[in-house]
Amino acid sequence: MCRIAGIFDPVAENLQQRIEGMRDAMHRGGPDSAGVFVHPQLPLALGHRRLSLIDLSEAGHQPMIDAELTIIFNGEIYNYLELRSTLKHYGHEFRTESDTEVILKAYRQWGVDAFEYFNGMFALALWDERNQQLILARDHAGIKPLYYSTDGKRLYFASEIRAFAHAGKVFEENSKWRSAFLTFGHLPEPITTLKDVVPLQKGTALIIDLPSLHIKEHRFFEWTFNGKLKQEDEAIALMRETLEQAVERHLVSDAPIGLFLSGGIDSSLLTLIASHTRKDNLHTLSIVFTEEAFSEEKYQKLIIEKTGAKHQSFLVTKAIFNQQLDDAMQAMDQPTLDGINTYFISMYAKAYGLKAVLSGLGADELFGGYPSFQQQKKMKLVEKMPESLLRGLQRMPDHRLRKLSYVGLQNSAAEYLSYRGIFTPVSVAALLETTEKEVEDDLQELSAYYPVQGLKNGNRISWLETNFYMQNQLLKDxxxxxxxxGLEIRVPFLDKEVMLMAAAMDPAIKFKKVPPKYPLVKAFENELPEAIWKRKKQGFTFPFEGWLKENEYIRPSNNAEQKLYQQFQQKKLSWGRYWCALLMNRFTPLP
Structure with a gap:
């Protein structure tokens, strides 16, 4: 796991200094070593910071060069050993034990088609000297980020937006980010805080000719539902086998690795599966609170006792939270309502001596774990309301009712926003002193990026939750x-084979109401304690509202915030909406 950056700029002044600046702006994500490649003839520079997990030796250092190929790579290829074996049969020889070298040899063998064979998470740049091409690629699920900007003459890319401040070019603020953030509580792709800086789409490679900067897009993965698995016994058996293999792949590491254990279905299952192969070396960690309503400690203990895991619980108090809040805000590369909880669990995982952890992220989206999967039936009734009545809902005093007005908008984000939207166009326009039409037009522009047509019921909600909430908020956070x-989070539920398995399962099996996430619970019903899956769903949340009421960070700084603060104090505005408005005003577009 690493951080990468690159520059192609015919005005090649201070190229080495600029690439080192971009690279080192992300030094927290690659504390183990750093490297740079500057082309001797072309104005091309690549930068890399390394977090070592596989082949910890100097042989795994990047940029890695193999004859005419040079690569910088962020991520893990979990099936690299199988690919390595295959490539050896083709006559390739290896000098390292790293998955990075496997990528180079695979590209040498298959070209950009090699990306189809990778099961992992990755963002990479590969310079092909022979063909004078720069390849940028991002994994099948968009687990690892990669942002880029080009004006036809220059190209910049990096793992984090903060790196662009050191690129040697002044990037303007994106005028659309504030509207998007107030609407979604995150920035949906392709929007970033910077104008003309966009994420590379997941499952996609860009083939960039140099020096012309002609770009060809190569799509190597697209997640589509087919519902071929219609026999329940077969589907459940395959589900178990596929997830077990995925967890085993994700545990491959030459550095200390563990699991987040929240006490919910997803993390409990991962811990149970991991215990099969790591009986004597299973490390888990969790966060606990003195506030009983937020603590899941009793459920965590059930799994710890069952697996014999070496577990460490970390207590987060209001004092610790307030002490770390400024640092957590600095860590936020793009604005998000969520993420501070991940900041703390990552901080403690590092203190625990771990370099990588497994997370249950993705299971709710794939197997119907969110309330939206049940709410969709009620939403069909809302859709029958006259348009005039739907628009009128925007002016209701209750924000939960206001969200329903999104159903009247004709764009692919509308249904998602009716479940998870923060502010409606009327409210966004008022906060930004713009027009409702401008806000709605911005939403309409997103429709082409999110083609959800043709999906129904559970699969439709799964697509929405995966491509909006998970992609743009959970994975980024x-x-x-x-x-x-300096910690790597691995997500076995987003293993390529698990995602394909979920897409192949008949919705009638996948979205059975009882028990929740039916295929997962059914596949492991003999191991998973009943108390875990029968409990009411509890998200991984902190007692923010109570803690922050006394923190200066949330005090209003202008008249608009003062009005919102009064509504919040009078319980007319939820904590999340007030927090969203504050973050929008306090976030620096280019950290």
Missing amino acids: SDFMSMWH
Whole structure:
């Protein structure tokens, strides 16, 4: 796991200094070593910071060069040993034990088609000297970030937005980010805080000719539902086998690795599966609170006792939270309502001596774990309301009712926002002193990026939750908050084979109401304690509201915030909405 950056700029002044500046702006995500490649003829520079997990020796140092190929790579290829064996049969020889070298040899063998064979999380740049091409690629699920900007003459890319402040070019603020953030509580792709800086789409490689900067897009993975698995016994058996193999792959590491254990279904299952192969070396950690309503300690103990895991609980108090809040805000590369919880669990994982942890992220999206999967039936009734009545809901005093007005908008984000939207267009326009039409037009522009047509019921909600909430909030938060602490978060539920398995399962099996996340619980019903899956769902949340009421960070700084603060104090505005408005005003577009 690492951080990468690159520059192609015909005005090649201070190229080495600029690439080192971009690279080192992300030093928290690659504390173990750093490297730079500056092309001797072309104005091309690549920078890399390393967090060592596989092949900890100097042989795994990057940029890695193999004859005419040079690579910088952020991520893990979990099936690299199988690919290595295959490539050896083709006659390739290896000088390291790293997955990075496997990528180079695979590209040499198959070109950009090699990315189809990778099961892992990755963002990479590969310079092909022979073909004078720079390849940028991002994994099948968009687990690892990669942002880029090009004006047809120059190209910049990096793992974090903060790196662009050191690129040697002044990037303007994106005028659309504030509206998007107030609407979603995160920035949906392709929006970032910077104008003309966009994320590379997941499952995609860009083939960039140099020096012309002609770009060809190569799509190597697209997640589609087919519902081929219609026999329940077969589907459940395959589910178990696929997830067990995924967890085993994700435990491969030459550095200390453990698991987040919250006490919910997902992390409990991962711990149970990991205990099969790591009986004597299973490390888990969790966060606990003195506030009983937020603590899941009793459920965590059930799994600890069952697996014999070497467990460490870390107590987070109001004092600790307030002490670390400024640092958590610095870690936030892009604005997000969530993420501070991941900051703390990552901080303690690092203190525990771990370099990588497994997380249950993704299971709710794939197997129907969120309330939206049940709410969709009620939403069908809302859709039948006259448009005039739907628009009128925006002006209701209750923000939960206001969200329903999104159903009347004709864009692919509308249904998602009716479940998870923060402020409606009327409220966003008022906060930003713009027009409702401008806010709605911005939403309409997103429709082409999120083509959800043709999906129904549970699969539709799964697609929405995966491509909006998980992609743009959970994965981003997990990446920049964990990497701030030099920690890698691995997500076995987003293993390529698990995602394909979920897409192949008949919705009638996948989205059975009882028990929740039916295929997962059914597949492991003999191991998973009933108390774990029968409990009411509890998200991984902190007692923020109570802790922050006395913190100067949330005190209003202008008249607009003062009005919101009064509504919050009078319980007319939820904590999350007030926090969203504060973050929007306090976030620096280019950290």
